[in-house]
Amino acid sequence: MKTLTPSQFHTNRLTSFLSQCKTMKELNQIHAQATISGHSSDNYIISKLLLFSTTSGPQTTDYSFKLFSSVSNPSSFFYSTIIRAFSASKNPAHAFSLYNQMLLAGISPDHFSFPFLTKACARLASLPLGTSLHCDIVKYGFSSDLFVQNSLIHMYTSCRDIVSAREVFDAMCVRNLVSWNTMVDGYAKCGDLVAARNVFDGMPVRDVVSWSALIDGYVKSGEFSEALAVFASMCDDGMKVNAVTMVSVLCACAHLGALDQGRRMHCYIKDNGVCLTLQLSTSLVDMYAKCGSITEALAVFREVPVVETDVLIWNAIIGGLAMHGRSKDSLALFEEMQATGRGQPDEITYLCLLSACTHGGLVEDAWRFFNLLKAQRMAVQVEHYACMVDVLGRSGLVEEAYEIVRTMPMQPSASVLGALLTACQTHGHLHLGELVGRMLIELDPYHDGRYIGLSSVYASAKQWDDAKTMREVMEKRGVRKTPGCSAVEVDGNLHRFIAHDKMHQQTTDIYSMLSFLLNQMKLESDIINGEHFKQEIWENV
Known part of the structure; x- marks a missing residue:
């Protein structure tokens, strides 16, 4: 039996520990043992430590970089591993700094390096950087590598260069399912649903990712009925759906206001054992709220354990209650959110709260939340100002509303001016209403509502000639009034009627x-x- 030296014994021992390592806490203990036993500069041990830390999430990137920096002469493996870590971090640009450092050290990249670099480029959405990287891929002879080609397609579609993505796709000698799915998803994200459907129909084999990419594309393009039709075809094809698919489907139901279909989807989730992730629960809450059933939205929300909630689901239910005019309940739920300590409020939370104050005429509460938003150094968006103008305007405080518009740090949007115009019309502020109305027409000259709004202001003041003039200007500019639309859901099918x-x-x-x-x-x-x-x-x- 061969006797091991103390160094070999410690190496084997550390290797055994690393093979059983499950958490970063355990990895830190193993790293400490390596330092005590004099193996902190052993490249083999460091490579194992580095590989584990880089696959443990973006939060370990700093630790991984310290490990990498302790290696005296890092190989392409070390560089590729740390580049991988930064490609998924908050600072993906640093991956390219390491890539340049790698080239200056005379180390050639391998087929593992480029997919991580293209991922970083995709997250940066930098087409010039991506094109330069593509040149290096050709230069180092990896342009025919399937893994690299798939990453290039993803990179180009993320940079909205669908033409280059298609060129890479067409040049591939061999394609796998990832190649097809990436191309479908790319076309869908770029809004070309016709091309996405053509690629989808031409796929030799499809999986749940293929169907989900197409459904999500239709949802993102506002073709909600088509998204539900594709989902029905997916079920007919016998494909097992997942939580990602159902999030898109519920989003389609929410935008259509199709409550019966939304309920059917909820039953489908239960009957087919779809994993009820937090994101899916949030989508259910949002769907029920937007489809008019706040009771069912609250029921879904209460089924989620408080310890698993985050700010997104709180925003969905707080905003849902505000939408249904239950302002006091909305504010009470915010207090509950703060009491539980789950989910720190963000800009969207305060927008939902301001919306609740608008519906309930809660001026003092609106000022409190608006000032709290600014005190917490959050980005105050134009939508927050629109809510403040609306709540003040509805309460008759038109001068205060105008003061907010006048002192806004950004250009007032149509929603801000529209809220002020409505307040002027309701409370008889003719001169201010005329000023705001003309500002709206200048801002959005082809929107029918701008002319009708100013015409209504004149009509409220019985200035019939001016009201008539607004209608005539509207006709001369070729602006037509958008026809009214009604919708009714019968047996799960949504029927629309347009007044024309x-x-x-x-x-x-x-x-x-x-x-x-x-x-x-x-x-x-x-x-x-x-x-x-x-x-x-x-x-x-």
Whole structure:
């Protein structure tokens, strides 16, 4: 039996420990043992420590870099491993600093280096950097490597260069499922759903990622009904869905307001044992809230253990309650969120709270949250200002609302000015309303609501000529009023009705004529609204 030297014994012992290591705490203990036994400069031990730390999440990047820095003459393996760590970190640009350092040291990159570098480039969304990297890939002879080619497709699509991505895809001698999925996802993310569907239909084999990429593409492009149709085809194909798929499907239901379909999806999740991740629970809460069933949204929220919640699901339920006019409940839930210590409030949280204050007319609470938002040095967005203008305007504090608009650190958006215009119309501030209305038209000259809003301000002040002029300007500029749309869900199918048919047009013309005549005659409102007068009008119609 061969006798081991003390150094060999410690090396074997440390290697055994590393093979059983499960956590970073255990790794730190092993590292301490390596230092005590004089093996802290052993490249083999350091490589094992480095490999574990770089695969333990972005939070260990600093530790990994210290390990890497302790190696005197790092090989391409060490460089590739630390580049991998930084490609997934908060500072992906540092991966390229290490790559340049690697080249200056005379060490050639291998086929492991480039996929991590392209990942860093994709996260930076830097096309010039990606093009330069592609040149190096060709230079070092890895342009035909399947793993590298797939990473290039992902990089180009992340940089919104779908043409170059397709060139790489077409040049591939061999493609695997990842190649096809990356191309489908790339087209979908770039909004070219026709091309995404063509690639999808041409796939020799599909998996859940293929279907999910296409469904998500339709959702992101606003084609929600088509997304649900693809999901139905996916189920007919016998494909087992996952939580990622269902998040996209529930998002489609939420935007359509299809409550029955949303309930069916919830049952599908339960019946098929889909893992109820926190993200999926958040999507369920959001879907029920947007589809009008805040009771079911609260029920789903309460089923999630408090210790597993984060700010996203709190935002969904706080915003949902605000949307349903339950302002006090929304604010109470925020207090509960702070009491549990789960999920630190962010900008979206305060936007939901300000929205709740708007619906409930809670001016003092709105000021409290707005000042708290600024005190915590969060980024105050234009949407926060819009809510403040709205809550003040609804409460009749038009001058205060205008002061906020006047002192905003950014250019007021259409939503901010629109809220102020509505307040001016409601509370009879004609001169300010006229000023704001013209600002809105200048900001968005082809939006029908801007002209109608200013026309309504004039009508409220009985300035009929000015109101008529606004309508005429609207017609001269070719701006048409967006037709009204109604929707009804029957047996899980959503049917939409647009007010543009012949009967609707005739009725609209009659009302326009009557409105003009009544305005000219300056009839009083009690006569106009009298039941006998309306009866005479309908009899003549």
